[in-house]
Amino acid sequence: MIQISNLVKKFGERTAVDGISLHIKQGEIFGLLGPNGAGKTTMIRMLTMLTRPTAGMLSINGWQLPQDEQQVKQILGIVPQHFNLDADLTARENLELHGRLQHIPREKRRQRILELLEYVELAERANDKVQNLSGGMKRRLMIARALLHKPQVLFLDEPTVGLDPQVRRRLWDLIRRMANDKLTVMLTTHYIEEAEFLCGRVAILEKGKLIALNSPAELCQRLGVYVVEWSVDEGRQTKFFHSREEAAVFAGTLTMTTTIRRSNLEDVFVELTGRKVAD
Numbered sequence: 202m203i204q205i206s207n208l209v210k211k212f213g214e215r216t217a218v219d220g221i222s223l224h225i226k227q228g229e230i231f232g233l234l235g236p237n238g239a240g241k242t243t244m245i246r247m248l249t250m251l252t253r254p255t256a257g258m259l260s261i262n263g264w265q266l267p268q269d270e271q272q273v274k275q276i277l278g279i280v281p282q283h284f285n286l287d288a289d290l291t292a293r294e295n296l297e298l299h300g301r302l303q304h305i306p307r308e309k310r311r312q313r314i315l316e317l318l319e320y321v322e323l324a325e326r327a328n329d330k331v332q333n334l335s336g337g338m339k340r341r342l343m344i345a346r347a348l349l350h351k352p353q354v355l356f357l358d359e360p361t362v363g364l365d366p367q368v369r370r371r372l373w374d375l376i377r378r379m380a381n382d383k384l385t386v387m388l389t390t391h392y393i394e395e396a397e398f399l400c401g402r403v404a405i406l407e408k409g410k411l412i413a414l415n416s417p418a419e420l421c422q423r424l425g426v427y428v429v430e431w432s433v434d435e436g437r438q439t440k441f442f443h444s445r446e447e448a449a450v451f452a453g454t455l456t457m458t459t460t461i462r463r464s465n466l467e468d469v470f471v472e473l474t475g476r477k478v479a480d
């Protein structure tokens with residue numbers, strides 16, 4: 202569905218994206234992770250045609266960028282990180298306005314809006330002004346808006362930033378439902394548990410380069426599924442093992458208090474980049 206080959210983006214002397222190649226399949230939920238400045242936003246901006254690559258090849262559903270920009274626009278949906286709904290309009294009016302801008306014929310538009318309000322579980326709030334909706338509802342409305350023209354690929358930039366855990370889970374359910382309905386989803390996130398829960402595969406970027414690409418489970422497996430963790434003056438120290446027995450034997454050699462637990466994507470991230478995700 203999405204083919205990225207040796208993609209490069211330079212801003213003057215600075216290389217924001219440095220030769221990235223990826224292939225993303227239909228119906229996949231694909232996560233882009235990386236510390237601040239790793240190049241995630243620049244990648245998404247190139248894929249959504251907000252900026253042109255310096256070099257490399259990009260194609261979506263067989264269409265080449267930038268040549269086939271018009272066709273690609275019709276199959277992309279974009280949910281930006283910052284709320285950009287019209288706060289004075291109702292949920293339905295926001296969709297109506299967007300549908301008109303997309304030149305969706307009136308009857309089709311009405312039908313699609315009804316369908317989508319149901320889909321994102323906002324039918325009961327359709328006539329509420331956006332300013333009276335919660336953060337999670339606004340995000341769901343933005344997703345509905347991005348789906349109006351029935352895209353095949355949806356880009357979500359930090360979809361659950363600032364939302365509390367329960368609300369976040371509801372959005373995760375929606376994102377999963379969309380992927381089950383064959384939509385290809387590409388998202389960026391700073392929440393590692395979000396990537397772990399949602400994404401079939403993740404790409405970890407650092408300084409514009411791809412440093413890991415796999416399923417969260419596979420990445421943990423490579424690192425070692427069990428972690429021995431203990432405190433040192435500078436913070437926490439960890440060591441990874443492929444079996445609980447090995448981990449227990451090692452823990453037994455330490456004099457301080459240790460914890461044995463399963464590794465997670467956060468461990469992978471810290472090991473590979475040497476940083477916490479939220480740094």
Ligand SMILES: Nc1ncnc2c1ncn2[C@@H]1O[C@H](COP(=O)(O)OP(=O)(O)OP(=O)(O)O)[C@@H](O)[C@H]1O
Nearest residue numbers: 212215216217235236237238239240241242243244
């Ligand atoms: N318009 C621009 N002009 C110059 N440099 C830029 C521009 N946009 C991005 N950069 C640089 O490119 C690099 C990658 O930035 P980018 O915003 O893609 O990272 P990111 O992974 O999305 O970071 P964050 O998690 O903070 O959003 C950074 O060094 C950034 O300063």
